[in-house]
Amino acid sequence: MLSFAGSLKIFVAVEPCDMRKSFSGLYALASERLGEDPRQGALFLFSNRAHTRIKILYFDGTGLWVLIKRLEKGTFSWPKPGQIEGVKLKLAPEALAMLTDGIDLRGAKMRPWYEREE
16 A cells, blocks of 8 residues: 655755656666655655646665656646746655645745644
8 A cells, every 4th residue: 555654855946847757767866867766755745747746756665666647638737937936846655635626825825833843
């Protein structure tokens, strides 16, 4: 069973990625472009240029998972490369759930009582 802890780190690759990439290609992007070690148990999110597909790379301690979601209509709310510094963005697990459920994260914010230390 695939389950994620609340302390899970989630990194979003801001720049689009070739969706033909699978295990090795996404692993290389996480290592080289994002500067993170995928074997440390974080989730890595990649999107195509149109933001209609996302791929998630995850190492569970025994092997790599690649999860894919394709939207039939619409796009995912995705940061633009010029809007943030760097090539990656760190997300909270709640933000990942909102992103995959179609909520636009640009206007969303956590209420002060909900914010937590990282």
